[in-house]
Each structure stands twice: as C-alpha cells, then as structure tokens.
C-alpha cells in the first residue's frame with residue numbers, strides 16, 4: 001500500500017506532463033483526478049484484481065457527478081453575465097465613446113494620448129470582465145490616433161497591451177469571481193477590493209508614461225486645444241459606463257445606506273443596461289446571436305476548466321494533499337513574508353507559460369490553504385496573524401495579489417497573450433515590437449505589486465468598510 | 468484565452484460527418500447563450516419585483532441553479548470542435564507532420580476515455596434522481612420550491628454524448644493523418660502558432676464592426 | 677486490518693458537528709485505534725450531494741439536512757413541519773430517533789444505501805429581523821424572510837414572502853434589504869453573522885426547525901467487525917450527550933449576546949401564536965399527510981408516532 005499523499009504527488013506529476021504535452025488543460029485535470037480516484041481506491045483494496053471493478057465504478061460515479069454538482073451554484077452565474085456585458089458594451093460602441101472623452105479631458109498632459117488610452121481602458125474595464133478583449137478593442141481605436149501624431153509605434157502598442165490588463169482587477173472581473181469560488185470567499189468583497197488596486201495600477205501606468213514623455217520629449221507630445229464645450233459634449237455617450245459602475249458598486253456597498261442587492265443581481269442589471277444601450281445603438285438579432293454564441297463559447301471554455309479542475313480537486317481532498325502542503329509550508333523556518341514573495345515569484349514564472357485562469361485553478365487548491373495557514377489560519381484575528389490581518393482579509397489580499405500576477409503574465413514573453421492580440425490586430429506591428437514597447441510597464445507592474453504587498457491597506461480599505 | 472483554429476473541409480465521409488455534427492453542436496451552444504440571456508432578465512425581473520413591487524421572485528435561486536448546467540456544459544462539444552479549449556501549445560506548436568498527429572491522437576483518445584467515464588457517471592447521477600413511479604418522476608428536488616432536479620442533471624450526459632461523437636470524429640481524423648502522413652487533414656482543428664491565433668481572434672472582432 | 681472511514685460534513689467545525697467529532701474520538705478509543713474516522717469539512721462532497729455520496733460509496737458516513745432535497749427523503753421531512761411543539765433539544769432528539777426507527781423510514785433511506793445513525797438536534801428556527809419588531813400576525817404580511825422548506829411554507833401561509841438566499845449570503849441579503857428577517861438556529865445566527873444586522877429576535881415564535889441526520893453507508897456498516905460495530909452503535913448516546921451539553925453552553929451565552937448587540941427580545945402573545953398555528957400549521961400538516969399517503973406511504977402513522985413520542989418526552993422531563 002502507498003500513502004495517499006504519494007498517490008497525490010504522482011498524479012499531480014502526471015497532470016503536469018499531460019499539460020506540457022499539449023492536452024487541453026480542462027481534460028488533463030479531469031483525467032488526473034479520475035485516474036487518481038481509481039488509484040487511491042484500488043490502493044485501499046491492496047490492489048486486489050477482483051476489486052478493481054469496484055474501485056473503477058465508485059470513481060466513475062464520484063467524477064461523473066462532479067460537473068453537475070459543481071456548476072449548479074448561483075454565484076457562478078456571475079461569470080457568464082460578466083462576459084456578456086463585455087460583448088454587449090462593444091456593440092453599444094462604449095469603447096469609442098470612452099476614448100474620445102478621455103482624449104478631450106486629459107490628453108493635454110505630457111504623453112497625453114497614451115495617458116488617455118490608459119484611463120479609457122480602465123473605464124472600459126469597468127464594463128468588461130476579460131483582459132484580452134479589452135486589448136484587442138483598444139488596439140484598433142487608440143493605436144492609429146497615437147501613430148498619427150508621431151508616437152513611437154512600439155510604445156503605442158505597449159500602452160494598449162498593458163492597459164488591457166486592467167480589466168481583470170477593476171470589477172466586473174470573471175477571474176476574481178473564479179478566485180472567490182475556489183477559495184470560498186465573499187464575491188462582493190473581492191470585487192470591491194479590486195477597485196482601488198485597479199485604479200492604482202492605472203495611475204502608476206499614467207505616472208510612468210508622463211515621466212517617460214518628460215524625459216524623452218519625442219515620445220508623446222501633449223494634445224491641446226479642446227474647448228470646455230467639446231469636453232462636455234464627449235461625456236454623454238460614455239455615461240452608461242458610469243451608470244454600470246455605480247450600479248455594481250451600490251449593489252455591493254452603498255456608502256449612503258443599505259446596499260441594493262447581491263453582486264449577482266448587480267452584474268445582471270449592469271448587463272441589462274448595456275443591452276438596452278446596444279439596442280439603441282442599432283444592435284439587431286444577427287449581432288445579438290453572434291454575441292450570445294461568443295459569450296457561450298468563452299463561458300463554456302471557462303466552465304470546462306472549472307469542473308475539470310474540480311474533479312482533480314475532489315481527488316486531492318481524498319488524498320489529503322492540500323493539508324500536507326500547508327503543513328510543509330508552515331514548517332519552513334523562513335519568514336512568512338519571504339515565503340509569500342517566493343510564491344508570487346513562482347506565479348510569475350508559471351504565468352510566463354500558462355493561461356491565467358488555468359494557472360489559478362490548478363494551483364490555488366493547494367497554494368491557498370498554505371497561504372492561509374502561513375497567516376495563522378482561516379479564523380485568525382489580525383493581532384495574532386503573520387501578515388497583520390484577519391483570515392478573511394488575508395484571503396482578499398492574496399486574491400488581489402494573485403490576480404495582479406496573472407495579469408502581469410499577460411504581457412510577459414514568451415506567451416503574453418495581450419501582446420499577441422495587439423500584434424494580431426495591427427499589420428504594421430510584430431510581436432517583438434509589442435514586447436519591446438511593453439517593457440517599461442513591467443517596472444510599473446513590479447512597483448504596483450511591491451506596493452500592494454507592502455501596504456495591504458490599498459487592497460483592504462474598501463472591503464473593510466463592508467465589515 | 469480562446470484561440471479557435473481552422474477546421475478544413477472536403478467531400479470525404481469524415482468531413483461530411485464533421486459537418487453533420489456541427490449544426491447540433493451550434494444549436495447546443497446557442498441554448499447555452501440563450502440561457503445566459505435569460506439569466507440577465509431573470510435577475511432584472513427579480514430586483515425590480517423586489518424593489519418596486521415588494522414581491523421577489525419565489526425560487527429565484529432554484530431556477531438559476533437549474534439553468535447553470537445548460538450554460539456551463541451544453542456547448543462543450545462546440546468548443547472542442549475548433550480547439551477553443553485552452554492548452555499549452557509550446558511543445559505541440561513546434562511539432563509537425565506525423566509526430567504532431569501522434570501527439571494529438573493520444574491526447575484526443577485520453578479525452579475520449581475520460582468523457583465516456585464521465586458520461587456514464589453523469590448518467591447514473593441523473594438516474595438516481597429519476598423515478599417515474601413518483602410525482603413528476605422526481606426522486607430529488609431543489610431546496611426552496613421543490614423543483615425536480617433530474618432535467619438539469621440530464622443535460623450533462625446529453626452534452627457529453629455529443630462530445631463523445633465529436634471526439635470519435637477527431638480521433639479518426641488524426642489517426643488518418645498519422646497513417647497517411649497528411650499535411651492538412653480535414654475534420655480536426657489545425658494547430659496554429661499563438662501569433663496566428665491572435666490574428667484569427669483579432670479578425671473575428673474586426674468582423675463585428 | 678485497521679478500518680478507516682471517511683466522513684463528509686461541510687462548513688467549519690462548530691456546535692452542529694460536535695457529535696461527529698465526539699463519535700470519531702470514542703470509536704477510536706474503544707477499538708484501540710483500530711477503527712478511525714477522518715472527518716472532512718467540504719473536501720469530499722458538496723452538502724447537498726452527501727446522500728448521493730453515501731449511495732455510491734464515496735465515503736462511509738455523512739451528515740445532511742432533510743430540507744436540502746425533500747424528494748430524496750420524503751418521510752423524515754415530517755420532522756420539519758412547522759409548529760410541532762418541540763420545546764427543547766432533548767425532545768428534538770426523542771422525536772427524531774423515534775421517526776428514524778420506523779421501518780418505512782429505514783426502508784426509504786436504504787434505497788440510498790444509507791442507515792440513519794443519529795440526529796443533529798437543532799433548536800427552533802426563531803427569526804432575527806431589522807426595523808420595527810414584528811410581534812403581531814398582521815405584521816408578517818409582505819415580510820421578506822429567509823426560510824426554507826416547511827418553515828418557508830408556514831410564513832407564506834401568513835402572507836410573508838420566503839426569499840431564497842443561501843446561508844452564506846444571508847448576511848449580505850439582510851444588509852442589502854433583500855430580506856427583512858432570517859430564520860436560523862442560534863449557532864447559525866452567530867456563525868453567519870445575521871445577529872450583527874439584527875434589531876430584534878423572536879424568543880417564543882418557535883416556528884419549527886430543520887432535521888439533519890448523520891447516516892452511514894450500509895455496506896460499510898455491515899463489513900465492520902462485531903467489535904467495531906458495537907463500538908460505533910454504543911457511542912451514539914454519549915456523542916449526543918456531548919452535543920447537547922456543548923449546545924447548552926452556547927444557548928446560555930445567547931441572552932448575553934443579545935444584550936451585548938442591543939437586540940430586542942420579542943415575545944409574541946399566546947393569541948397571536950394560536951392564530952399563526954391555525955393559519956399555517958394545520959393546513960400544511962394536512963397537506964403533507966395527504967401528499968405522503970397518496971404515494972402509498974404511512975404519513976398519518978408517522979405523524980401520530982411523532983405526537984405520541986413528543987407527549988411522552990414532555991411527560992418525562
């Protein structure tokens with residue numbers, strides 16, 4: 001007989017091999033979980049050949065009920081709704097409106113159009129749940145305008161690729177919902193927690209751009225000459241974004257009184273408003289149908305990873321691996337902060353090669369309990385904890401850090417998807433151009449992450465208001 | 468991210484089977500999309516009902532939970548058809564010819580084994596909740612309004628059944644390419660480099676404008 | 677060789693799971709470590725799939741609540757009918773175990789390969805609410821209440837609107853005004869934080885409770901050695917005693933917690949309670965019996981068993 005933990009480790013190794021060999025991540029995880037369940041049970045029967053059938057049968061039943069059981073949760077309904085908002089916002093032409101407004105209001109600063117692009121992507125992030133879509137959309141709108149007034153094309157491309165990553169921190173965010181579900185934390189608080197770090201990232205990007213534009217005068221000339229009338233005229237088309245943002249915030253946390261409802265409801269109402277807007281702007285059935293098919297496709301892709309990985313997680317539960325890893329991490333003699341930094345660095349490396357959602361789903365079931373244990377447990381009080389925050393707050397803080405890491409990986413070579421998307425949209429840009437242009441933003445992201453680690457208050461201020 | 472690829476077509480039996488399956492898959496995916504759309508209306512209706520008429524929708528959570536398998540799983544085969552399910556293609560992206568088809572074939576056969584097992588288990592999960600000697604054939608019901616759970620459990624084996632057919636088509640497609648040493652086989656998603664994928668995605672968005 | 681059982685429960689370790697922790701400790705002690713239980717909080721199954729898990733042999737022991745899936749366990753839902761008149765946890769144990777002992781009930785659970793081992797007695801689901809205290813029947817009209825199963829039906833009968841939110845969303849739902857009131861046992865009001873939103877708590881509404889048995893997989897039970905089986909069966913009473921003592925401590929603190937949080941204790945008059953019972957309890961009970969009898973099951977007999985057991989239990993304490 002083997003120890004369950006060894007079976008857990010061997011099976012996890014097998015999963016890694018399958019993923020490296022190019023098997024679809026969702027099915028590789030499901031396969032690892034299923035094989036692990038059979039192995040674990042047959043191991044329990046001392047590998048008696050007569051009882052292999054029984055081991056197989058029970059494992060088939062456990063694995064087979066998982067997809068239905070795991071996806072039938074009300075909170076998961078946020079993911080498709082958030083994806084739908086993004087597609088509808090595109091048909092409602094909210095992107096163009098945002099960029100125009102940002103340009104008229106803030107392009108007078110050094111590096112003006114690039115700064116406007118960053119804030120327009122941040123605004124679009126407030127109605128879009130996915131980063132890659134944001135980058136693709138702004139590559140078409142913002143890059144040509146920047147090139148027209150003499151921007152360096154690599155720099156212009158880098159701005160868009162980096163700006164796109166904001167969509168996953170600023171709510172609505174599919175990836176934050178996924179994090180909340182894996183670690184069983186309050187979705188509302190996590191979404192709320194994303195606001196300030198998201199806006200903060202945007203500000204760090206803007207400061208960086210202004211700095212570069214001041215030092216290298218040729219990089220981005222300011223754009224002046226808009227009248228106040230023109231500025232105010234650009235606002236109404238972008239207003240639905242404000243409405244959606246206000247609604248989602250107020251459904252989670254209303255500073256003036258009772259919140260309006262649950263995050264699920266807020267997301268749906270936001271989508272509904274954008275839908276009306278898209279109808280008004282001329283969306284018809286054929287467009288709606290393709291928006292629905294696109295939404296369904298992305299949704300199914302995400303959910304397949306979710307249930308696939310959860311079959312694997314179910315197996316890990318029987319093998320008791322997460323508890324063992326948490327014990328190991330807490331037994332290390334290094335300081336908790338150093339271990340946390342090592343975990344974040346490991347995510348940076350892994351993220352160079354993997355998709356963000358797949359990466360989080362595969363690693364969090366093991367890493368999250370370890371981080372919580374490191375802080376002193378799920379129910380620890382702030383005063384007794386390693387990081388100076390309660391268990392719940394630690395879960396939120398770590399979630400934002402991990403999502404920011406995952407976003408960082410969207411712009412790092414060799415598989416920075418945002419960069420590929422931007423290069424794909426523009427015939428005159430190679431992938432290498434975009435990677436070169438995005439490099440200054442690595443520094444910005446590193447600074448942001450370091451500040452979020454050093455000053456958790458940036459993340460935890462809003463959620464702590466909710467209590 | 469979603470990186471869908473091209474599926475070539477010709478007049479062979481395999482390609483015709485591929486194209487015969489496609490409308491079924493697209494219909495399933497559209498069901499998923501429509502379920503998402505109704506989710507939006509359901510939530511809007513529930514909030515408006517509560518805020519303005521003091522009458523929230525009874526069983527709101529039960530309806531959403533019943534719809535989730537349609538949203539999450541019904542389109543699984545449509546997504547497999549053009550290779551949108553994500554993977555790490557560092558290795559397979561560098562391969563070509565027979566070695567590539569061998570890796571793809573092994574991958575698809577492993578998925579086939581998994582999905583057959585899951586379809587069997589999912590069917591039993593449905594079967595445990597289904598008993599037609601009882602009212603509404605229900606042997607399992609939801610928490611708030613006692614909705615029978617068997618219809619939503621049945622979604623899973625049905626979706627997996629379609630996926631099994633798709634995987635058989637793809638296995639034959641890769642097997643054929645492996646034996647005949649084809650360059651551009653039909654009925655399977657062709658591996659594109661990441662850059663080509665991004666191009667495809669970008670042009671898809673362009674089409675919407 | 678050593679026997680190790682996996683036990684599937686959910687949430688965190690709390691008063692509601694203390695008898696399971698205790699029985700695991702007792703069987704291990706009595707068998708000299710030969711028979712151990714590994715209690716998993718959510719790692720093995722979702723709470724509403726625990727009975728499925730027992731049925732397929734995924735684990736050997738599990739806890740679930742009847743109201744999660746009434747059609748899976750029609751007969752034990754008799755214990756969740758509103759206004760049964762159960763006054764304390766001892767009475768709750770007595771009626772639950774009497775119902776669990778009925779052959780028809782055992783037969784229904786055996787269809788899931790499950791044997792009822794013991795109950796997890798819960799006090800009455802009194803409500804906490806926001807705003808002005810509601811102490812008259814008329815004030816329940818239009819009240820948005822988080823209540824499930826038979827309890828939800830009872831509130832519907834007096835014009836309230838049961839609103840479905842999960843237990844974990846209850847706090848948020850209360851804060852956001854999705855519901856005005858939440859019906860829970862005391863420990864749940866504490867662990868889900870609804871007490872922190874409350875302005876008042878009904879001390880004597882006693883509308884009913886949920887019933888959450890602990891079951892074991894029949895095959896696993898039968899393959900235990902005689903010594904192991906004796907250790908398991910013989911530990912039930914002691915585990916329940918431990919549970920009751922532990923919950924008793926929590927209830928003692930309850931009044932102090934109400935004071936500390938400034939929550940008003942609402943006492944409803946006997947006339948109002950009687951009116952509530954006539955409107956809600958009687959029709960729901962009659963409908964339950966008719967529905968169960970229509971399926972060829974002994975609904976009336978079970979209800980009578982419950983009333984006589986309750987009368988006896990009240991006579992002896």
Ligand code: NA
Pocket residue numbers: 124125126127128129130166167168169170171172173
């Ligand atoms: Na967003």
Ligand code: NA
Pocket residue numbers: 351352353354409410411412413414415416417
């Ligand atoms: Na990367």
